[in-house]
Amino acid sequence: MASNESWLSFPDAPRIVHPPPGPKSRALLESQRQLETTAIGYPHYFPIAPKVARGATIEDVDGNRFIDWVSGISVLNLGHRHPxxxxxxxxxxxxxxxxxxxxxxxxxxxxxxxxxxxxxxxxxxxxxxxxxxxxxxxxxxxxxxxxxxxxxxxxxxxxxxxxxxxxxxxxxxxxxxxxxxxxxxxxxxxxxxxxxxxxxxxxxxxxxxxxxxxxxxxxxxxxxxxxxxxxxxxxxxxxxxxxxxxxxxxxxxxxxxxxxxxxxxxxxxxxxxxxxxxxxxxxxxxxxxxxxxxxxxxxxxxxxxxxxxxxxxxxxxxxxxxxxxxxxxxxxxxxxxxxxxxxGDEELLARTRHRGARTIERFRAIGERHPALGDVRGRGFMIGAEFVHDRASRRPWGERAQAMRAALLARGVLMHTAGAWDQVLRFMAPLVIEDELLERGLGAFEEALESLDATPEPARSGGPSRRGPRPTELRRPVEHAVPVPGVPPVPGPTLDERAATGRRRG
Ligand SMILES: Cc1ncc(COP(=O)(O)O)c(C=O)c1O
The missing domain is CATH 3.40.640.10 (Type I PLP-dependent aspartate aminotransferase-like (Major domain))
Known part of the structure; x- marks a missing residue:
């Protein structure tokens, strides 16, 4: 590892000491569940309770340190706690x-x-x-x-x-x-x-x-x-x-x-x-x-x-x-x-273009080994990785993108979904993320993909659709959240609700 004295981020991320959600996070999630409206979504996608954050990393109350590729949905282009x-x-x-x-x-x-x-x-x-x-x-x-x-x-x-x-x-x-x-x-x-x-x-x-x-x-x-x-x-x-x-x-x-x-x-x-x-x-x-x-x-x-x-x-x-x-x-x-x-600093912008192009290439190279990754596109640090059941049909595979979000969380990387069927994982790291953290995140991404590839897709019948799920598919519930032990799951929307709404955040 290069000297990390100049790092904005926690240099040892990702660090998982208590598989998320750890006990302290669970307690706060439970209090939140009792006190707050059921309309909130993020605690279901990322069941952790943040404590402190630096650069492109977040530490939760259990001492886990995550690489943050969500950036508060682009609020944190300069990362957390820019001096x-x-x-x-x-x-x-x-x-x-x-x-x-x-x-x-x-x-x-x-x-x-x-x-x-x-x-x-x-x-x-x-x-x-x-x-x-x-x-x-x-x-x-x-x-x-x-x-x-x-x-x-x-x-x-x-x-x-x-x-x-x-x-x-x-x-x-x-x-x-x-x-x-x-x-x-x-x-x-x-x-x-x-x-x-x-x-x-x-x-x-x-x-x-x-x-x-x-x-x-x-x-x-x-x-x-x-x-x-x-x-x-x-x-x-x-x-x-x-x-x-x-x-x-x-x-x-x-x-x-x-x-x-x-x-x-x-x-x-x-x-x-x-x-x-x-x-x-x-x-x-x-x-x-x-x-x-x-x-x-x-x-x-x-x-x-x-x-x-x-x-x-x-x-x-x-x-x-x-x-x-x-x-x-x-x-x-x-x-x-x-x-x-x-x-607006041209050096930061040029660096974002350069590293963004390289990151797209890295995602694409990973995609060559994993056919569920149907398309990778983007500019700068706005990169979408779209999951499909198969590349010929391009039938969107929302469940796989959501399972990837959970598998990445378990590995200490936060990455969120987007798209009409929640089928796109989006890379939106803070622009100030250190190269080494970018690499570690990509490593976790491929590892997560490999672990899911090892899980066979449930058999399904019928032909594909390029434009989206077919009506029968719309009735299946979406596996969207990491289960939180001790916290009853909030019923997830069904895919037809998703398709009707495109669950949003922002
Ligand atoms: C393109 C775009 N416009 C508008 C909004 C809404 O912004 P806000 O959530 O601050 O109201 C969002 C939120 O994600 C967005 O992505």
Missing amino acids: KLDAALRAQADGIWHALELPTEARIRFLKTLQEALPGAMRGHARIFFTVTGGDAVETAVEIADHAKGRRGTVAFSGAYHGMHGGAASLTSGRRYRASNSFAGGHVVRVPYPDPYRPVLGADEGAAGTIAYLEHLVNDPHSGIDPVSSVLVEPILGEGGYVVPPDDFLPALREFCDRHDLLLIADEVQTGLGRTGRMWGVDDARVTPDLICIAKSIGGRLPLSVVAYRDGVVPELPRGFHLGTFRANPLALAVGAEAVKLL
């Missing part, structure tokens, strides 16, 4: 903690830092609107677009996840989330996201099928849609399974929006701030959106989100256009300004 973020927090903690919308020094520093980090033509030429969560930012962005265009409604993609706030939930594709949304959001036109592995509108034509379909929707007076104000897109599908669209997709979408006087809203909540090895997910395509939604890592681990919109595309917004007591919390702004500065 510069901790210092910014301590400095602001001696100042003001809550200031409504009044201009603190932290607020102005944050605004200036973010302005200089925005994508393309937006840089230095935008207005910033503070919100608190990713969903809040998306909802606000759509409302701003509606206001700007004097029309109500947006185009959103299947597989999209945009949050659980009222309007944002109606843009989210999962049925269950939309069903629990008592606030009827704007009118939403749903279009298939171009997925090279599971194409719906044309396999080999890049984005052409999607754009042709969009043209039909807006040009044909009988297409059945009312005029919309905007197109809302994730540059890479996040919760939908880390789907990287064809290279021509975002530029074609930009042109489409320009042709039809629509505003392009980029939801960079998961792709933004270095995750893809560029500051923004749109950067690779050299596309500037009209509005951008930013959250997760922007508060340097504290809740903060923003919408930024290009100068000139939105008329002056009326005072109080969209409100929220906790917007622009000064602590989050102070730490967030430092986070934006650190994440």
Whole structure:
């Protein structure tokens, strides 16, 4: 092992001293079960009680140390306890903690830092609107677009996840989330996201099928849609399974929006701030959106989100256009300004691109030895490993991805699932993870795969489907959680609920 004095992480991870969940974790999980709503999901996927964390590692109350490839769903792009973020927090903690919308020094520093980090033509030429969560930012962005265009409604993609706030939930594709949304959001036109592995509108034509379909929707007076104000897109599908669209997709979408006087809203909540090895997910395509939604890592681990919109595309917004007591919390702004500065560092971004490409190759090489790994794709540290029953049919194998999550946890690596059938394991380590921990995690990944390969798949009948499970398959319950001794399992959703909803988190 190289000298690890400079490591941010615990150097001995993964370290399992009490197979998770250990006794202390079990006690806390049980208390949580008694006190908290059954609606929580993560304790079922990762039944551990965290105590401290450093860099890309977490120690639980039983002394187990895990390699963290979840990053709080991309909140921790700079890892846990980055010393510069901790210092910014301590400095602001001696100042003001809550200031409504009044201009603190932290607020102005944050605004200036973010302005200089925005994508393309937006840089230095935008207005910033503070919100608190990713969903809040998306909802606000759509409302701003509606206001700007004097029309109500947006185009959103299947597989999209945009949050659980009222309007944002109606843009989210999962049925269950939309069903629990008592606030009827704007009118939403749903279009298939171009997925090279599971194409719906044309396999080999890049984005052409999607754009042709969009043209039909807006040009044909009988297409059945009312005029919309905007197109809302994730540059890479996040919760939908880390789907990287064809290279021509975002530029074609930009042109489409320009042709039809629509505003392009980029939801960079998961792709933004270095995750893809560029500051923004749109950067690779050299596309500037009209509005951008930013959250997760922007508060340097504290809740903060923003919408930024290009100068000139939105008329002056009326005072109080969209409100929220906790917007622009000064602590989050102070730490967030430092986070934006650190994440925009070209050296860190180049390193993320380089190590991300190498990690994709490593996953692919592992896949050559394990046919259940049907597809590996991604950019930077946003990598999806999709599990299938067999490569010819591409029939999604959610149970295998979920079993992998459990097998990895037992080996001290945290890795979460995504995708409509929960069939994709996603690599989203903090960008600051040490190379050696990356290697140890990959070793654990292959070991976990080998252990599961040794377990035969239950026999099943019938032919495969490229697009997803067949109806009979949808009724089987999902094996999604590591059993916690002494803690009664919360009944897992069935696959038809999953397929209907795509279980989400965020
Ligand atoms: C792309 C995207 N948009 C919006 C959200 C919602 O963010 P939040 O959970 O902060 O509301 C998420 C959450 O994962 C996301 O991935």
